[in-house]
Amino acid sequence: MALTRDDVVDAAVDLLAEVGLEGLSLRRLARKLGVSAPTLYWHVADKRTLLDHVAERLLADQWRSAPPLAPGEDWAAWLRERALSQYRALVTHRDAALVVAGNRPTDDALPAVEATMATLVGAGLGPREAFLTLMSVGHFVIGSAVEYHAERARAAEASPVPHGGHDAAAHPTLAAVATAMGPPDGARHEDVVRHGLDLMIDGLRARLADPAR
Amino acid sequence: MALTRDDVVDAAVDLLAEVGLEGLSLRRLARKLGVSAPTLYWHVADKRTLLDHVAERLLADQWRSAPPLAPGEDWAAWLRERALSQYRALVTHRDAALVVAGNRPTDDALPAVEATMATLVGAGLGPREAFLTLMSVGHFVIGSAVEYHAERARAAEASPVPHGGHDAAAHPTLAAVATAMGPPDGARHEDVVRHGLDLMIDGLRARLADPAR
DNA sequence: CGCCTCCTCTAACAGCGTTAGGGACGCTAC
């Protein structure tokens, strides 16, 4: 059976998970598929557009599986859960955030955007406010995921600084945080995302309660 | 006069502005400096650490010029202004956000972090809350800047879709936004950043007014 | 049979980050 473009994109997603964005080369991808590198150019115009397709694939499941707002459900909790699951989708695939960030949004994403925005407008926001909010949440999620991957890549190298209380006297507030939060374990990243989302949602709630602002 | 590492970093910052991150190669940088490529390895361990230094340089002015919270000044306005100026610093240099996002924070940044967090704690937040807030704002700023550069790079290519009201009937809320916001001009990006920051700050205010949450 | 389209190949180009090894300059010590 001849190779299809979907096969190429599938393999690229797998390879991305294995070796990261820097390790994803066309030659390596071709080897994985059992073809020669230039063959890929028959199925894909460019490495760049290949990454466009990969980004689309990475978010596709997330978009599709998103349930609409159930009647009687709290819109804030719904928005929060949607943003969180998008964050998780970006985080569970290595370097996914960088790939998604650098690529143009496909038209397939429009219905999901429309649905989310319609929900926010239904909750009482103006169209402009809903749009800005959606963009803000998106930027926050992307930024969090990018930082997650960056820190992860950093941790893979030997950390030169033991990162102990190496200047507790000079930075008392930082030291207080270190003792208040315990050692930096894996769940901390999602704590930040949750906190940021809660802040935005609380801000939205305040705005809805007092529309004069 | 012999080349210094600062010269190399300076030239790298300039070259980054000229040709972007993808165009920044050691050979090209060396040519600009009038030396051969391997010479750079005398001044810099790696391309990766060179980018660390570039990131540091890009944010250095921003950190230094940041005024501490004036007595009697509103901490929220201060935080907002700091985040906005950091966003502007990331946006005015091409690809700066990607460089900064991918690199380890240098120890020089610690005092600034300490100062900002101390201010938030002084405003009434707990250390943990202050830390999470600072990280959230940072992620939001980085994400906004990354998306800004990505969209900018996209706009440089020919846009395949004229992006008119190409499905107003199918996406009524999106169409309402388009008419409410006018054409997408340059300032729109900062509108999103301002909106997101305002949401977070309003959320913080609500939290401070009602600490039971 | 010949043509056409799909799909894949080999060969090659220019460029990349990085390493090995060497050579010229100037300071310092004997």
Add this chain to the structure above:
DNA sequence: GTAGCGTCCCTAACGCTGTTAGAGGAGGCG
């Protein structure tokens, strides 16, 4: 005075990258 040493730069080369040119085999259709 000269030997040694650290500093700064060089050429040559390795294996990798994305990408293009051009050729060729397989299958369907007139």
